[in-house]
Amino acid sequence: MDTERVELLILQNLIYNEDYTRKVIPYLKEYHFENIVEKEIFTTIQSFVNTYNSIPTRQAIWIEIRKKTGIQEETYATAKKVLKRIQRTPDDKSIDFRWLVDRTEDFCQEKELTYALSKSIEIIEDPKLKNNRGEITSLLQEALGVTFDPNVGHDYLLDSKDRFAHYNKEEEKIPFDIELLNRSTLGGVTKGTLNVIIAATGVGKSLVLSHLAASYLTQNKNALYITLEMSRYEISRRIDANLFDVEMNKIIKLEENQFKKHIETLRAKTKGNLIIKQYPTAAASVLHFKHLLDELRLKKKFYPDVILIDYLNISASSRIKPSSQSGSFAYMKSVAEEFRGLAVEMDVPIFTATQTNREGAKSNDIDLSDTAESFGIPFTADFMIALMPTKDVDRMKIKILKNRYNDVHDLTMFRVGVDRKKMRLFDVDETSDFSNDNTGEEEEDYEMGGIARKTTTKKSIDKSLKKFRGRSTR
DSSP states (O other): OOSSHHHHHHHHHHHHHHHHHHHHTTTGGGGOOSSSHHHHHHHHHHHHHHHHSSSOOOOHHHHHHHOOOOOOOOHHHHHHHHHHHHOOOTTGGGHHHHHHHHHHHHHHHHHHHHHHHHHHHHHOOGGGGGGGGTHHHHHHHHHHOOOOOOOOOOOOTHHHHHHHHHTTTTTBBBSSEEEEEEEESSSSBBBBBBEEEEEOOSSSSSHHHHHHHHHHTTTTTEEEESSSSSHHHHHHHHHHHHHHHHHHHHTTTOOOOOHHHHHHHHHHHHOOOOEEEETTTOOOHHHHHHHHHHHHHHHHHHOOOOEEEOGGGSSSOOSSSSTTHHHHHHEEEEEEEHHHHHHHHHHOOOEEEEEEEHHHHHSSSSSSGGBSSSSSSHHHSSSSEEEEEOOTEEEEEEEEEESSSSSSTTTEEEEEEEEEETTTTEOOOOOOOOTTTTSSSSEEEEEEEEEEEEOOOOHHHHHHHHHHHTOOHH
């Protein structure tokens, strides 16, 4: 048989090599075969394997093809000739199995890429498909990502050594610069996770995201900040205030040489980079973010270590249309799932934020049920914290609502310092108690989140805050 054509080599081995058939048939598609006769033979083999879980003989294939209707006699005749030529040859066993699988993988990748390009051209040229242009990047990524994954699952008994090694391997973490956040997550967040901040309007969701972006930059990390609400200049001003140690309202009053000096100082201190990208509210989805990541890789060789999206509720879903009847629960859950899928695909942690509902906005003790629009968001998140204001403007209360990094009951609630003028968070003395939000001089024992603490006096608070503001933390 002439096996110079990969298609004929594949069909031959699908009939006579069972190990090969079970390895590759999940990845082969009907549209991979352009020749109508070869396509009919393949679909017949595929249907037989799926139905009977066994490999058909040439005779069985011929009988099944003859049963089909709508096929021209010329096609039947050609199929019969091709089947006669597909025979087991003496040198079949001499073909290296790995080589055969590799060549088939190459064949599938090439055909998938051709299919993706064809569909992309169709989308571009058809005015009716104009709104589907966001799918082009996904089509090409899926085509380029075709691979014959050899992993069929973790064998609990046979793979126990691998599991033990994993247990004892130090997991790569991206730490916070806030001590109690690191404690609650056992050292920081991990790759492929979705981390969600929930708060009422005006409490500080964007403040925390801006602080995290600044913090990761000073840790020599590459951070991508996607904003769907405020302009990129407003986000940049917040981060400038944090990193320059200059109050927000004074950033715009800096002289050009002062501004350049701050930037040069930062460049000398960090090996990381920060990209800020603005999209219109509710107009961008994960498909747009993937396209952006591709552009950053190609044009800037930029690979983010962490992605921050501000924020989830005003992002679009790439799977569900806003006009659909699915409701906010399904729609926002879909967005959350797409965010987490992007985190896994890009192998980075993603931070985002969500709003509280009306009840949560009035509460000083937010829980998961206070999530606005969809309880599906907490279902999907790996780590979720609530931000709550206190009577002391220099403090913010953080409550751990969901924690896949650690026991959620290990540390449930604590305080952090907040400098709103400089868009910055900071640690406060672990012995400090602000649970009553009082400003008195009394000291009392209490317990919060499993940590026994004592209140400090207002005088000591002011002293600590003055000390922080008087030094540069960068």
